[in-house]
Amino acid sequence: MTNPSQLRQWGRQVINVEIEALQGMQQYIDDSFVAACQQMLACQGKVIVMGMGKSGHVGNKIAATLASTGTPAFFVHPGEASHGDLGMLTEQDVVIAISNSGEAREIMTLMPVIRRLGIPVIAMTGSPDSTLARLAQVHLCIKVEQEACPLGLAPTSSTTATLVMGDALAVALLQAKGFTADDFALSHPGGALGRKLLMRVDDLTHTGEQLPCVTEQMPLSQALLEISAKGLGMTCVIDEQGRLTGIFTDGDLRRVLDARVEIHSSTIGQVMTRDPITLKDNILAAEALKLMEERKINGLVRIDDQARPVGALNMMDMLKAGVL
Missing domain, CATH: 3.10.580.10 (CBS-domain)
Structure with a gap:
């Protein structure tokens, strides 16, 4: 049976590695971050978030956070987009494409069509030199020095960094738009939160x-x-x-x-x-x-x-x- 103290030590190591990764994210709140916010503020349609695998799971949450804080958004699975769901996109939209490597095949397959439609792309990758980063109008770096996984394989610190970058975008936009508690309540009418904010x-x-x-x-x-x-x-x-x-x-x-x-x-x-x-x-x-x-x-x-x-x-x- 594994020693309880060893389990606690492993858990703390993960948290420490991810804390260091997030501290390093401060450097990426730069001119590119400002450009991404401005692109989304100017959007006349919706923000479409895409990502494969773990990036897709995180992207789904980012889209939900944006939508609930005053920036209309939804997640589109890149694999499904290649088989019809790309029709959800319009020329008034903005795409956030998430890929840690910046080379996700499913996203790269979509880029020619997205570019042909003239839809701006904000790429979130851990590789500024990647193909996706070069093709995007704005690149947000989410590079981390180390994954919390001791094998360096399972996305851990990198997915946390991606999620935090998405939160930074959502909250910056929320404040730029003057989004209020009443506005928040209107998108959360169900549950205790909606009752607390809306009921008179x-x-x-x-x-x-x-x-x-x-x-x-x-x-x-x-x-x-x-x-x-x-x-x-x-x-x-x-x-x-x-x-x-x-x-x-x-x-x-x-x-x-x-x-x-x-x-x-x-x-x-x-x-x-x-x-x-x-x-x-x-x-x-x-x-x-x-x-x-x-x-x-x-x-x-x-x-x-x-x-x-x-x-x-x-x-x-x-x-x-x-x-x-």
């Missing part, structure tokens, strides 16, 4: 008959019945014009009991929290959550332009919606 308090608040609401003159004992019936752990308190004047929560109830206040003879207006924190329409749920966390409160009331309560939500609503 209007989608979560309890309204109408579900909204707990009492007047200032109501006895505290009756107000507690309203809180229990609506199940939000709180109630809005309004004046004669229906405007919000305060809020009473489970936390307020604990403080009232600690102070030995008589719940049958006291009105809710005497013990409520005045001038509570409120929300306006169309606020992101994530903003509301941040406010609740900063103020250490569990519930919020949404009011209209006349300061009348129109909705309420609590931390449990955030949790159920996947915002928390």
Whole structure:
């Protein structure tokens, strides 16, 4: 059985080799990198990423990262492109061709057609003197001194370097385009991320008959019945014009009991929290959550332009919606 300490040592060696490879990538963020970014920013179509083998797997991820950060892109397999998929390309596109050797036969077969269409090519290779590098309009070097594989055969450091170069392009373009969190959410509507970035308090608040609401003159004992019936752990308190004047929560109830206040003879207006924190329409749920966390409160009331309560939500609503 292999010694556990030896396994840990091998794993650390791989990480150290790849860290050194990435540190060496700084030198390749040069004028060619700028030219590649400018070429992609000027693209009127899509960025088409190509690569064979491990380069193809990495290229697929690069295309996905570009697409999700504001640069329309997709991956085309070079082998399939030779049998019809090349029809996906248009003259408005830009091609990113990935090949560590710069001599991948499947990509080289496509180059005459791509050049004939006048489509700009950004090559990512580990060999600046390769055929692909010479044929491309822009060459991004991804050369590494050493693969993490002790045999020097399995693509390891080189694929990591390729992925990082793709990330550098995507993030540079993201910032150049002024891509925002809202833009990101629009391309990620599913899952927790989309919910957190897109959902607004209007989608979560309890309204109408579900909204707990009492007047200032109501006895505290009756107000507690309203809180229990609506199940939000709180109630809005309004004046004669229906405007919000305060809020009473489970936390307020604990403080009232600690102070030995008589719940049958006291009105809710005497013990409520005045001038509570409120929300306006169309606020992101994530903003509301941040406010609740900063103020250490569990519930919020949404009011209209006349300061009348129109909705309420609590931390449990955030949790159920996947915002928390």
